[in-house]
Amino acid sequence: MAKIAIVYHSGYGHTAKQAAAVAAGVNEVAGASAQLVALDDIAAVPWADLDGADGIIFGAPTYMGGPSAKFKEFADASSKAWFTRAWQDKVAGGFTNSASLNGDKQGTLGALATLALQHGMIWVSLGLLPANSSKAQRNDVNRMGASYGAMAQSDSDVGPDVAPPAGDLETARLYGARVAATTLRFVRGKQ
Numbered sequence: 001m002a003k004i005a006i007v008y009h010s011g012y013g014h015t016a017k018q019a020a021a022v023a024a025g026v027n028e029v030a031g032a033s034a035q036l037v038a039l040d041d042i043a044a045v046p047w048a049d050l051d052g053a054d055g056i057i058f059g060a061p062t063y064m065g066g067p068s069a070k071f072k073e074f075a076d077a078s079s080k081a082w083f084t085r086a087w088q089d090k091v092a093g094g095f096t097n098s099a100s101l102n103g104d105k106q107g108t109l110g111a112l113a114t115l116a117l118q119h120g121m122i123w124v125s126l127g128l129l130p131a132n133s134s135k136a137q138r139n140d141v142n143r144m145g146a147s148y149g150a151m152a153q154s155d156s157d158v159g160p161d162v163a164p165p166a167g168d169l170e171t172a173r174l175y176g177a178r179v180a181a182t183t184l185r186f187v188r189g190k191q
């Protein structure tokens, strides 16, 4: 069994929907299971569960071009795990959601990847072709052409009941499945 923790922050619920889609993708892979960890209270982070996971997927909304402050608080607190190399060689991935089509989401994914690399983790790319032809539609998979991880976009005037759109949630689901399948290979390789 590959245990995959999905550690995310969501201020207003949009990134939480993306996180749920990532978890659905993980759980669709036979032999993999997802544990969603919402970063509401840093004092409540289940560090032992993260240390015991085979993979960790990080998620944050893009605020001012980078991960939200609450996620950064978690990243800073993870320095204890960094000292002990507790997450060394675990599989890692990341996702972000923001209001603008671009919105500097790449800055957030870069920060999430850097966190994983500092911990000695093995980062998984998105692995999906971009929807960038003249026929591309709003609900296409990977409509923002990401490669670092999964991106989603939520219109600024609507709630998480309607955003992010279905294609972005499908992108998140496919990414969760990809990270899970990759983690399973590592777990089986160790056995």
Ligand SMILES: Cc1cc2nc3c(=O)[nH]c(=O)nc-3n(C[C@H](O)[C@H](O)[C@H](O)COP(=O)(O)O)c2cc1C
Pocket (backbone or CB within 6 Å): 009, 010, 011, 012, 013, 014, 015, 016, 061, 062, 063, 064, 065, 066, 097, 098, 099, 100, 101, 102, 103, 104, 154, 156
């Ligand atoms: C403090 C703050 C900063 C933001 N900065 C950005 C930004 O840099 N780029 C962007 O596209 N959207 C930005 N937004 C919009 C959020 O990314 C967007 O509303 C997102 O859906 C929020 O996700 P959440 O509901 O999970 O918190 C910002 C929102 C807030 C509250």
